[in-house]
Amino acid sequence: MNLEAEHFLKAGNTLGEGPVWSVQERALYWVDILNDCFKRFYTETGKFEVIETGVRVGTLAFRASGGLILATSKGIAFWDAMRGQLDFRIDPENGNLDMRFNDGKVDPQGRFWAGSMYYEPEVGKREGSLYRFDPDGSLHKMETHLAIPNGIAWSADNKTMYHTDSLRHAIYAYDFDPATGNIENKRIFIDTSEEPGVPDGMTMDCEGCLWSARWGAWKVVRYDPKGKKILEISLPVEQPTSCIFGGENMDELFITTAREHFTEEQARQQPLAGDIFVVRPGIQGMQEPMFAG
Ligand code: BGC
Ligand code: CA
Numbered sequence: 001m002n003l004e005a006e007h008f009l010k011a012g013n014t015l016g017e018g019p020v021w022s023v024q025e026r027a028l029y030w031v032d033i034l035n036d037c038f039k040r041f042y043t044e045t046g047k048f049e050v051i052e053t054g055v056r057v058g059t060l061a062f063r064a065s066g067g068l069i070l071a072t073s074k075g076i077a078f079w080d081a082m083r084g085q086l087d088f089r090i091d092p093e094n095g096n097l098d099m100r101f102n103d104g105k106v107d108p109q110g111r112f113w114a115g116s117m118y119y120e121p122e123v124g125k126r127e128g129s130l131y132r133f134d135p136d137g138s139l140h141k142m143e144t145h146l147a148i149p150n151g152i153a154w155s156a157d158n159k160t161m162y163h164t165d166s167l168r169h170a171i172y173a174y175d176f177d178p179a180t181g182n183i184e185n186k187r188i189f190i191d192t193s194e195e196p197g198v199p200d201g202m203t204m205d206c207e208g209c210l211w212s213a214r215w216g217a218w219k220v221v222r223y224d225p226k227g228k229k230i231l232e233i234s235l236p237v238e239q240p241t242s243c244i245f246g247g248e249n250m251d252e253l254f255i256t257t258a259r260e261h262f263t264e265e266q267a268r269q270q271p272l273a274g275d276i277f278v279v280r281p282g283i284q285g286m287q288e289p290m291f292a293g
Helices: 264-269
Strands: 002-004 006-009 016-022 027-032 037-042 048-052 057-062 068-072 075-080 085-090 099-106 112-118 128-133 139-146 149-154 160-165 170-176 183-191 198-204 210-215 219-223 229-234 239-246 252-258 276-279
Touching: 016 057, 016 099, 016 198, 027 057, 027 239, 037 057, 057 112, 068 085, 068 099, 068 112, 099 149, 112 139, 112 149, 128 149, 139 183, 149 210, 160 198, 170 198, 210 252, 219 239
Parallel strands: 002 229, 016 239, 057 099, 149 198, 198 239
Antiparallel strands: 006 276, 016 027, 016 252, 027 037, 037 048, 057 068, 068 075, 075 085, 099 112, 112 128, 128 139, 149 160, 160 170, 170 183, 198 210, 210 219, 210 239, 219 229, 239 252, 252 276
């Protein structure tokens, strides 16, 4: 089966990524990694805001106590909405400016996970790590030698964690221990090496199926809990980066996109690249967990 995504919002992203839906605010948040900001769009009022952070933001999530947690090129920080500034907590890469954060997520127990990678053009260096930042402020290095760490999700029974490494063309599965946050028994869950593009950000729906954006292949792919491809959403742009369910009934899939390293010809042929798209596939998503610290 195949569906087409519709254009939703002129967003002006270079590298739009990591969308999250705020049920309370009825707003879509996302980051524009290479433009040092995050953005939000209130679907009821149509208000669109760009919030400059002064640092690269790879990913963000909501905090249960209010505000946001972000993984930035200067480390993990809280966003103080009152003062409009970042409150830096810990720098997992210890000031190494060759690295930046990429995708991340909060697990069902409220721990924040985020992966680091080398800036281009050194992106081929497989020296990124996956970090877990717990609500008590402790930091744990969970995985090393990653190339481009991307989409993370947990299975409906919370026993499996999925993690994407784009450059390795794979979505991996781990046994996940909800009580401790430990992961083990890494194996390949979905191998896309024979297909165009690379797997990027992803989200889980209410039926336990994964939606994985396929960067470079103009589509988002839905996989059933066994890893079988069951649906494709096509887009008029080449670099879909991630997706999240939102909207009043949690049945609208918002898709972020990019125009990274575009040639003039690509820019001419894909005027909507970098914008937000939407599709209503008749399936609901779940509210993302919030960081518990
Ligand atoms: C990264 C990009 C990369 C893309 C495809 C994104 O998450 O931020 O730099 O080109 O994934 O792997
Ligand atoms: Ca991504």
